[in-house]
Amino acid sequence: MKILVCVKQVPDMESKFKIDSSSKWYDQSDLVYKINEYDEYAAEEAVRLKEKVSGSELTVLSIGPERVKDVIRKVLAMGADKGIHILDNEEHLKDPFQKASAVAEYAKSENFDIIFTGLQSQDRGSAQLAPLLAGMLNYSFVSTVVAFENKDGYVEVARELEGGLRAKVKVKLPAVVACQLGLNTPRYPTLPNIMKAKRKELKTVNIDELLKAEPLVETGKVYFPERKAGGIVLEGKADEMADELIKILKEKTQVVK
Amino acid sequence: MKALLIGESKQGKIEDSTYELVGFAKQFGMESAMFIVAKNDSQIAYDGKVYLADSDKYKEYNPDAHKKLIEEAINKENPDYIIFSHSSYGWDMAFRVAADLKVAPISEVVDYKDGTFVVPCCNSKFRREVKPKTDKAVLTLQGGAFNPVAEGTPQIETLDIGDVEPSVEFIDYEVQEKTGVDLTKAEIIVSVGRGVGKKENIEFEKELAETLGGELGASRPVVDSEWLDQSHQVGTTGQTVAPKLYVACGISGAIQHLAGMKKSGFVVAINKDKDAPIGEVADVFVVADVNEFVPILTKKLKSA
Numbered sequence: 001m002k003i004l005v006c007v008k009q010v011p012d013m014e015s016k017f018k019i020d021s022s023s024k025w026y027d028q029s030d031l032v033y034k035i036n037e038y039d040e041y042a043a044e045e046a047v048r049l050k051e052k053v054s055g056s057e058l059t060v061l062s063i064g065p066e067r068v069k070d071v072i073r074k075v076l077a078m079g080a081d082k083g084i085h086i087l088d089n090e091e092h093l094k095d096p097f098q099k100a101s102a103v104a105e106y107a108k109s110e111n112f113d114i115i116f117t118g119l120q121s122q123d124r125g126s127a128q129l130a131p132l133l134a135g136m137l138n139y140s141f142v143s144t145v146v147a148f149e150n151k152d153g154y155v156e157v158a159r160e161l162e163g164g165l166r167a168k169v170k171v172k173l174p175a176v177v178a179c180q181l182g183l184n185t186p187r188y189p190t191l192p193n194i195m196k197a198k199r200k201e202l203k204t205v206n207i208d209e210l211l212k213a214e215p216l217v218e219t220g221k222v223y224f225p226e227r228k229a230g231g232i233v234l235e236g237k238a239d240e241m242a243d244e245l246i247k248i249l250k251e252k253t254q255v256v257k
Numbered sequence: 258m259k260a261l262l263i264g265e266s267k268q269g270k271i272e273d274s275t276y277e278l279v280g281f282a283k284q285f286g287m288e289s290a291m292f293i294v295a296k297n298d299s300q301i302a303y304d305g306k307v308y309l310a311d312s313d314k315y316k317e318y319n320p321d322a323h324k325k326l327i328e329e330a331i332n333k334e335n336p337d338y339i340i341f342s343h344s345s346y347g348w349d350m351a352f353r354v355a356a357d358l359k360v361a362p363i364s365e366v367v368d369y370k371d372g373t374f375v376v377p378c379c380n381s382k383f384r385r386e387v388k389p390k391t392d393k394a395v396l397t398l399q400g401g402a403f404n405p406v407a408e409g410t411p412q413i414e415t416l417d418i419g420d421v422e423p424s425v426e427f428i429d430y431e432v433q434e435k436t437g438v439d440l441t442k443a444e445i446i447v448s449v450g451r452g453v454g455k456k457e458n459i460e461f462e463k464e465l466a467e468t469l470g471g472e473l474g475a476s477r478p479v480v481d482s483e484w485l486d487q488s489h490q491v492g493t494t495g496q497t498v499a500p501k502l503y504v505a506c507g508i509s510g511a512i513q514h515l516a517g518m519k520k521s522g523f524v525v526a527i528n529k530d531k532d533a534p535i536g537e538v539a540d541v542f543v544v545a546d547v548n549e550f551v552p553i554l555t556k557k558l559k560s561a
């Protein structure tokens with residue numbers, strides 16, 4: 001089987017964010033980056049599939065500046081065979097349609113049987129790249145996948161629906177599969193595998209070679225939402241804040257007396 | 258502006274979120290029509306035209322056929338906006354329609370003004386403005402962002418496009434059995450988030466919940482990591498709660514979590530990150546390390 005997994009590098013969401021000078025995105029300096037949470041599940045599932053089906057080859061792809069090679073190497077250390085880095089210093093200004101079309105352009109001659117992605121990226125959070133990619137490649141598509149099983153010539157997955165309901169679904173290949181949190185337990189790469197990953201193939205392609213699509217949306221400004229009107233912020237010593245909080249709870253709620 | 262609203266039916270019932278789409282169209286003065294795959298005799302409380310495809314024939318989940326049917330309705334209506342819920346159905350369907358039609362896809366809309374849509378980003382830490390560059394746009398609306406409107410009697414037009422070869426086939430629903438705590442009736446909930454760091458630390462919140470006489474809730478990662486069982490989960494894929502007091506401990510406040518608890522009477526957030534989006538709903542935001550603050554709070558409550 002030929003397998004592809006798309007992973008994005010995103011800032012740790014607990015970082016102190018600032019808005020950049022264009023006011024169109026966050027300031028990308030001084031942030032700690034890691035693999036998009038959803039993509040870690042996608043990568044784990046892709047590695048498991050590759051290990052199960054002998055003769056498979058797993059490629060890991062990421063679009064972004066030089067630093068995104070870190071997440072490619074992480075997935076190589078988890079067990080992927082080779083990496084493809086689509087170098088784009090302005091990834092954050094591309095819309096999902098453009099990114100999907102760049103991946104499609106790369107993937108169309110590779111004939112992947114299955115492409116794993118995350119359900120959404122934690123920073124942009126559009127949940128669009130995968131369905132757009134499936135549409136462009138004319139592949140089957142399923143999202144919110146919380147269980148995955150490879151059958152003979154097709155895959156069977158569970159989709160998570162709302163309110164504790166799941167749907168079992170049979171998916172024809174080739175397919176794009178968008179993975180939801182909790183799908184599996186992603187492995188930690190071992191030290192020997194991290195060392196081995198350094199010798200695996202990691203090719204860089206410039207975005208200009210793959211990007212033909214124009215954006216379909218225009219991004220305006222990014223801003224912090226407002227806090228709850230009248231909300232109180234307590235800062236300082238834990239001891240004093242606890243006293244203050246108890247006082248407020250006694251005044252404002254009927255449940256603490 | 259004209260909208261085609263894509264309703265949803267699950268297990269024979271029209272989803273409540275369908276009426277939020279109607280509410281959106283009403284709120285922004287858009288003309289609208291609806292498309293839905295549902296039972297032929299469904300009661301739909303909507304004052305307008307409904308293109309209905311029979312779910313006995315087309316199944317509640319059959320993306321290939323539904324996409325073709327939706328495109329048929331688009332041809333008939335020629336809408337400016339094709340509007341889905343930001344739901345498991347919307348994720349699977351909306352952007353495939355957008356890819357087919359090559360029109361602007363916009364996800365998780367929470368507000369709209371003069372042709373510009375507002376969407377959250379970075380786990381809801383920010384809001385972002387997006388504008389379509391194409392004549393039409395495909396939108397998904399964040400659940401709970403718009404007030405539902407369910408009234409009127411529709412004019413129904415049945416859609417039938419013959420058989421469609423499916424690439425994805427629905428096998429069955431699996432209902433996860435409900436066991437454990439029922440949070441929907443709790444007056445006080447102390448909820449644990451990933452910010453507590455490790456399973457052992459949940460003892461602190463457990464003790465606080467006991468001291469207050471409340472129940473223990475959790476965010477999804479806490480459940481996914483098996484620190485607590487699923488019955489504790491609050492949010493879109495967990496329980497929807499409305500206690501008098503909700504204490505969020507080390508919870509960032511992602512939209513899917515807020516959707517399950519924003520009707521709480523009084524919200525206390527304990528978080529070391531002052532910018533955490535839980536601040537949008539918190540009556541009191543305590544900037545602190547939960548593992549330090551919660552034991553102190555419990556001790557003081559006990560001795561009070």
Ligand SMILES: Cc1cc2nc3c(=O)[nH]c(=O)nc-3n(C[C@H](O)[C@H](O)[C@H](O)COP(=O)(O)OP(=O)(O)OC[C@H]3O[C@@H](n4cnc5c(N)ncnc54)[C@H](O)[C@@H]3O)c2cc1C
Pocket residue numbers: 013014119144380449450451452453454475476477478479490491492493494495496506507508509510511512513514517527528529530533545546547548
């Ligand atoms: C389809 C779908 C459905 C979902 N359904 C749900 C759902 O039902 N319920 C749900 O909760 N989520 C749900 N999610 C996941 C949701 O998007 C978030 O990922 C999740 O709510 C985050 O949980 P959290 O706040 O515990 O963790 P994080 O987002 O990781 O936040 C941890 C927080 O703890 C703070 N923190 C860290 N250390 C400390 C410390 N020592 N002291 C104090 N604060 C600290 C951090 O500042 C941060 O704000 C869903 C997602 C999707 C896509």
Ligand SMILES: Nc1ncnc2c1ncn2[C@@H]1O[C@H](COP(=O)(O)O)[C@@H](O)[C@H]1O
Pocket residue numbers: 006007008009036038039042061062063064091096099116117118119120121124125126127128129130
């Ligand atoms: N820059 C990127 N490089 C590689 N994969 C990406 C990138 N952006 C998004 N993806 C993939 O597409 C999924 C959905 O992202 P999004 O549409 O941004 O929510 C992610 O979970 C990734 O699998």
